[in-house]
Amino acid sequence: MNHTNDTSRSSTRRRFLRAATAAGIVGMAGCNTPGEGGTATETEAGTETAGDGESPEQIGSGRSPFGDREVGGTSMAEMPDLEGELTLYSGRGEALVGELVGFIEDQYPDLTVRPLYNSAAELVSQLETEGDNSPADVFYSVNAGALGALADRGRTQPLPQEVLEFVPANFRDPDGAWIGTSGRARSVPYNTNTFSNSDIPDGIMAFPETEAFENDIGWAPTYSSFQAFITAMRILEGEEATREWLNGMQELGVSQYGDEFQIARAVADGEIAAGLTNHYYIQRVLARRGTGAPLETAFTQNDAGAVFNVAGACVLDTASDDTLAANFVRHLLSAEAQDYFARTTFEYPLVPEVEPIGRLPTIDELNPPDDLDLSQLSDLETTIELLRDTGVL
The missing domain is CATH 3.40.190.10 (Periplasmic binding protein-like II)
Known part of the structure; x- marks a missing residue:
C-alpha cells in the first residue's frame, strides 16, 4: 500500500476514534451475545452519496450537536480478530459508510476489505449475473427488501446464532439469512x-x-x-x-x-x-x-x-471464508459501529444497549405494523x- 493510502487510512482512523472517544464507548463484559429482550439513503434508489441528491451538509452532521454520551454494547476489541481478504458489495454509499468500513479495516493489519459501492438493486442484479463466479463475500444493503430478494434466490448462507442474537428477532431474517444493522x-x-x-x-x-x-x-x-x-x-x-x-x-x-x-x-x-x-x-x-x-x-x-425498515448485511453463498464474512458482519453490530450510525446518519441503532440520537422516541415507543415481515x-x-x-x- 502506498504512502498516500496509508496517510488517508490513518486520517480516517483518527477521525473515527475522536468520534468514538467523545461518545464514551464502553464494552460491556459478558455481552458478546446480547439477548433478544430490550428495544429492539442515497437517493435511496442510488447509493447515499451527495452526488445522488444528498446535500453535503447532512453528512456527518450527527456527531456534535448533542454532546458526549456513554454507549453500551460490545466493543470491537471484544470481537474476533479479522484476517484475510474480504469483498464487500455495499448498497450503502461510500459517503456515509466508507469511513466505518475503513476504520474496521484499519484495526487489523492482516485484513484487506475490497468494497464495491453501487445501488442495492443494481448489486442484486450484478450478483444474479455473476452467479457462482461472484467474488463477493458480504452484501450490505440499505433496505431489507434487497436482502430478502437474495435470500429468496438462495444466495445467502445462515449467520451464526451468536451474531444473530445481537439484535431483536424482528430485525433479522427468521431463518438467519440476514441481520439488520441500523433502522x-x-x-x-x-x-x-x-x-x-x-x-x-x-x-x-x-x-x-x-x-x-x-x-x-x-x-x-x-x-x-x-x-x-x-x-x-x-x-x-x-x-x-x-x-x-x-x-x-x-x-x-x-x-x-x-x-x-x-x-x-x-x-x-x-x-x-x-x-x-x-x-x-x-x-x-x-x-x-x-x-x-x-x-x-x-x-x-x-x-x-x-x-420500520432496516439496513443490514448477509453472508453470500460465494463467500470464500464464511467465518471471516460473518465476523465482519458482527463488527457492524459493535458499540463503535452502532454509535457511528446514530451520530453520522441519525438512524436507529439496533443493538438495544445503544440509544438513538436526536428528538426521537425509542424503538419500543414506535408502533410499526405487527403483521409485516420486512422480507416481504x-x-x-x-x-x-x-x-x-x-x-x-
Whole structure:
C-alpha cells in the first residue's frame, strides 16, 4: 500500500476514534451475545452519496450537536480478530459508510476489505449475473427488501446464532439469512407554525381525506424507502385500496420532490406544511439549523406509514471464508459501529444497549405494523408498476 493510502487510512482512523472517544464507548463484559429482550439513503434508489441528491451538509452532521454520551454494547476489541481478504458489495454509499468500513479495516493489519459501492438493486442484479463466479463475500444493503430478494434466490448462507442474537428477532431474517444493522422509521415531518402533533392523522390511509394537507404536503416517489412504504401498503391494505390512496393524494395536490431530505428542508422553510420521509432526514435538518427550527416529527400507528425498515448485511453463498464474512458482519453490530450510525446518519441503532440520537422516541415507543415481515418488501416490481399506472412515476 502506498504512502498516500496509508496517510488517508490513518486520517480516517483518527477521525473515527475522536468520534468514538467523545461518545464514551464502553464494552460491556459478558455481552458478546446480547439477548433478544430490550428495544429492539442515497437517493435511496442510488447509493447515499451527495452526488445522488444528498446535500453535503447532512453528512456527518450527527456527531456534535448533542454532546458526549456513554454507549453500551460490545466493543470491537471484544470481537474476533479479522484476517484475510474480504469483498464487500455495499448498497450503502461510500459517503456515509466508507469511513466505518475503513476504520474496521484499519484495526487489523492482516485484513484487506475490497468494497464495491453501487445501488442495492443494481448489486442484486450484478450478483444474479455473476452467479457462482461472484467474488463477493458480504452484501450490505440499505433496505431489507434487497436482502430478502437474495435470500429468496438462495444466495445467502445462515449467520451464526451468536451474531444473530445481537439484535431483536424482528430485525433479522427468521431463518438467519440476514441481520439488520441500523433502522429507519417512516415518519411525517410537519411545520410547527402550521400544525401541532394532534393535527397529524395517526392513520396513513386518512391522509388523502385531510383537507388541511391540500396543496401543502410533499412526497418523493422515486425513493426506494417510499416505494417500500407503498409495497407495505399493498401487503397490508390490498392493491385496490393502495391505488385509491395514490390517486387521492394526487387529487389532494401532493408536491413531488427529488429526495426526502429536500422534503424535510421544504417543511422547515414553510414551503410545504408536511411531508412523508424517513425519520433521519428531519434530524439532520435540525442538527444543521438548530432545534429551534419549526420542524417536528409525527408517526402514524400500526400501518404502512409506520414501517420500520432496516439496513443490514448477509453472508453470500460465494463467500470464500464464511467465518471471516460473518465476523465482519458482527463488527457492524459493535458499540463503535452502532454509535457511528446514530451520530453520522441519525438512524436507529439496533443493538438495544445503544440509544438513538436526536428528538426521537425509542424503538419500543414506535408502533410499526405487527403483521409485516420486512422480507416481504422485496417485491418492488409490482409497486413500481402501480406507481406508473397511477401516474405517480
